[in-house]
Structure formats: C-alpha cells, structure tokens
Amino acid sequence: GDSVTQMEGPVTLSEEAFLTINCTYTATGYPSLFWYVQYPGEGLQLLLKATKADDKGSNKGFEATYRKETTSFHLEKGSVQVSDSAVYFCALSKGAQKLVFGQGTRLTINP
Amino acid sequence: NAGVTQTPKFRVLKTGQSMTLLCAQDMNHEYMYWYRQDPGMGLRLIHYSVGEGTTAKGEVPDGYNVSRLKKQNFLLGLESAAPSQTSVYFCASRNRDRARETQYFGPGTRLLVL
Numbered sequence: 039g040d041s042v043t044q045m046e047g048p049v050t051l052s053e054e055a056f057l058t059i060n061c062t063y064t065a066t067g068y069p070s071l072f073w074y075v076q077y078p079g080e081g082l083q084l085l086l087k088a089t090k091a092d093d094k095g096s097n098k099g100f101e102a103t104y105r106k107e108t109t110s111f112h113l114e115k116g117s118v119q120v121s122d123s124a125v126y127f128c129a130l131s132k133g134a135q136k137l138v139f140g141q142g143t144r145l146t147i148n149p
Numbered sequence: 150n151a152g153v154t155q156t157p158k159f160r161v162l163k164t165g166q167s168m169t170l171l172c173a174q175d176m177n178h179e180y181m182y183w184y185r186q187d188p189g190m191g192l193r194l195i196h197y198s199v200g201e202g203t204t205a206k207g208e209v210p211d212g213y214n215v216s217r218l219k220k221q222n223f224l225l226g227l228e229s230a231a232p233s234q235t236s237v238y239f240c241a242s243r244n245r246d247r248a249r250e251t252q253y254f255g256p257g258t259r260l261l262v263l
Contacts, residue, residue, distance in 0.1 A: 081254035139191035
C-alpha cells in the first residue's frame with residue numbers, strides 16, 4: 039500500500055540555520071504531495087503542496103520539489119526562525135479522498 | 150468563516166462509557182474525515198465521508214462509528230470507550246474537486262480514557 043517515510047526527529051537547530059527534513063514515499067500512480075505543519079496545541083495547517091513531478095511548492099520561505107525519480111519531497115528552508123518550531127508532516131494523496139501521513143518530525147529552533 | 154470546528158476540546162471518559170465527537174464545517178465541503186493522532190505514528194484515518202448520508206472505513210475503524218446526516222456535520226461515536234482510544238482526534242474537510250484537494254483541519258479533541 040501507499041506509505042510516507044519522514045526523517046526521524048526530533049530536530050534541533052539554531053536560528054538562521056539551514057533546514058532539511060527528508061520525505062520519501064511509496065505509491066502507485068501519480069500522487070499529490072503535501073507538507074503540513076502543526077504548531078503547539080493546534081490542528082494541522084497546509085504549508086505547501088505539489089501535484090505533479092518537478093513541481094516546486096513554496097510558502098513562508100519553505101520549499102519542496104516533487105522528485106518522481108527518487109520518490110522524494112524534501113522540505114527545505116534557508117534560514118529558520120524560532121517561530122518555525124513545530125511538528126512537520128509529509129503526506130500524499132491520490133485523489134482517493136484520503137491523505138496518507140508520515141510519522142511527523144518535531145523541529146525546535148533555539149535563539 | 151469559522152472553517153472546521155470540533156466539540157469538545159477535551160474529555161475524560163471511564164472505560165465502557167460512550168461519547169460523540171462533533172465536527173462542523175462551513176466551507177460547503179463534500180468530503181469529511183476523522184483522524185486520530187498518536188505519538189510517533191502521524192495521523193491515521195478512522196472513517197471518512199464523501200457526501201451527506203455516506204460513510205466509509207479508513208485505516209483504523211474498529212471501535213468507532215460515524216454519521217453524516219447533514220453536509221456540514223460529521224459525528225464520531227465511541228460506543229464503549231477503551232484506554233487504547235486515548236488519543237487526539239482531528240476532523241478535516243475538503244472540496245471534492247481534485248484541483249482543490251487540500252484538506253482543512255479542525256483544532257482537535259483530546260480524549261483520555263481511564
């Protein structure tokens with residue numbers, strides 16, 4: 039079945055550091071790929087998405103490129119801030135109405 | 150717009166008690182979902198609905214029932230709560246159009262079963 043694997047956390051960085059959170063997927067067909075973010079005590083919010091190969095999703099300084107050849111959708115940000123501290127979820131959808139989530143990566147940014 | 154709302158925010162149950170979680174959305178979305186979130190396991194789909202009066206099982210449906218009597222509401226029921234159902238429950242909704250497939254999540258309901 040379809041699955042999503044994220045890098046294990048937690049991840050701790052200093053402010054202004056470069057961030058990469060790895061995400062790979064297994065799926066037949068052509069899924070859409072998503073990154074969701076969950077701030078403490080809140081629900082999930084869409085951060086960015088990509089719907090086809092080589093698409094780049096971007097938002098709030100975060101980027102991720104849909105790489106079909108490596109089945110990956112790694113999340114990157116050039117300079118993180120304390121306010122980026124949250125749990126990040128990679129997910130896929132094939133239009134079959136539901137999302138398949140990775141296990142989540144907790145990110146902590148220290149000032 | 151309020152988006153997706155969930156009631157209650159927090160609840161403590163004793164083993165064997167029953168309860169209903171309510172999800173409401175004001176975005177006129179056709180699809181609605183119930184997930185549970187457990188540490189280290191991401192979100193897992195319990196049940197979902199593609200329209201009023203229809204429901205379907207997700208990945209972890211056992212011990213739960215759902216109903217979608219109105220388009221804007223999706224109820225999750227626990228008939229006889231068990232400690233294994235201690236979790237955070239999230240509701241989500243989305244438009245059925247593939248071009249607008251983003252799911253929108255509620256703030257969650259934290260459930261503790263003793």
